């Protein structure tokens with residue numbers, strides 16, 4: 001099958017791609033084809049649950065096909081991008097499937113993103129439409145979407161749930177787009193005929209990012225199917241499974257590891273919940289007979305504590321609890337099975353590709369102390385020292401990877417690609433990892449300048465750039481500080497220009513709010529220093545600062561500004 005050339009993406013080399021095809025790792029089918037095959041086998045079975053809505057497979061695929069047709073009728077074309085920012089609700093799933101059918105590419109913005117991030121993502125992807133829930137958690141997404149459309153030269157449509165606003169002629173009712181079809185057979189036939197190229201992007205994911213604003217990651221139909229099938233296999237998914245989607249669905253983990261798409265591909269059922277708050281999550285698990293759920297460590301921790309406080313058997317149906325996104329402390333790992341009655345599956349993954357998991361039948365020691373091993377036989381992993389030399393098992397080093405679902409570069413980011421990828425396509429995630437002789441990986445730290453705040457990734461550079469907008473700021477450094485709940489929080493060190501008033505944490509946070517930045521990037525703590533410590537080569541010594549804040553937290557009687 002010939003390659004389409006997708007400007008801005010970095011293809012796998014031809015010989016590697018041919019090998020992946022020959023071995024059946026790439027099926028050369030669009031995701032829609034496979035998913036619709038699964039759906040056709042069980043039209044009456046409930047595919048998607050959201051509150052009182054219970055949508056059978058037939059209705060899900062009908063709506064998605066009708067929606068695919070309506071998106072194209074609007075004027076969108078295959079390969080056009082739609083910036084999608086929606087909460088966990090059935091509309092997100094139908095819209096995503098419609099895009100996959102039509103070959104329109106969803107750009108998976110996070111619900112927490114605000115003008116700062118969305119403007120960047122819209123510009124970089126040249127999005128022609130934006131899709132939002134009108135108002136979510138008290139925030140007027142529709143208004144912001146209209147502002148984006150006004151400012152972004154490519155953006156022609158604002159798709160919003162609810163009655164189309166009278167704001168301007170670009171408004172389109174997302175409810176109407178996602179409504180049931182009128183002529184089922186015709187809409188199905190039309191969508192069947194679209195079949196996006198399997199090497200074309202199925203979606204754009206957002207990178208956690210270490211430099212400035214987030215990068216876009218193009219995931220092709222071929223690579224994403226490979227990701228879905230491998231992660232569904234390691235979670236032993238079957239059509240009897242009921243998956244609970246509580247993490248924001250646009251993250252790779254709940255979307256595709258196996259997540260929403262992997263569950264649907266297996267013929268199981270997806271239950272959408274807007275938040276992982278324990279009382280509601282537990283009630284839903286019980287009511288819907290949820291068998292598989294995914295959580296970040298902070299959520300798993302809350303679930304364990306809630307269960308221990310309230311007792312009962314609400315989570316009885318839960319077969320697997322996947323935990324990933326940041327390091328799960330071993331002391332919590334051992335408590336999951338006894339408290340929740342589910343097998344823990346640690347997941348060390350990245351939007352850039354490689355997914356590692358523990359296996360359900362692994363010894364308990366592996367499950368509770370490691371982050372597992374690659375899910376696919378063709379995943380390649382190397383652990384390198386700072387000079388780029390391969391390290392033996394047992395020695396910590398930087399992890400590099402290649403494989404059938406790990407793209408070879410970020411979208412339109414040649415300079416950044418030079419830093420993040422080795423010349424022969426190995427992606428360096430910036431995690432410091434030990435590979436044990438049994439092949440399992442243990443994540444020990446990172447050498448990337450990022451803060452992992454409960455699974456949400458914050459680029460230190462992005463935060464520092466924002467801080468320099470403050471007049472009085474002479475020098476800054478953003479570092480992680482340990483936190484018992486989120487694992488890490490964001491601490492900023494600031495040197496103030498001589499004679500200028502020292503800003504408070506509230507003032508700093510107000511600057512971030514005024515810049516309309518996602519709230520998880522607001523600093524949690526501010527430390528003022530006369531000067532920042534430097535390394536021998538004259539760079540800011542962040543290791544010393546992390547040590548400093550850890551010491552201050554351990555001895556909390558120093559004068560400081562804290563958000564907590």
Ligand code: OOB
Nearest residue numbers: 208252253324325326327347348349350351429443
């Ligand atoms: C997931 O994806 P991203 O793209 O938000 O973040 C990737 C980074 C990794 O490079 C690593 O630094 C960290 O998140 N991470 C973990 C981890 N899982 C992810 N660090 C320690 N232990 C873990 N278990 O976070 C993601 C994507 C797919 C599945 C699961 C997580």
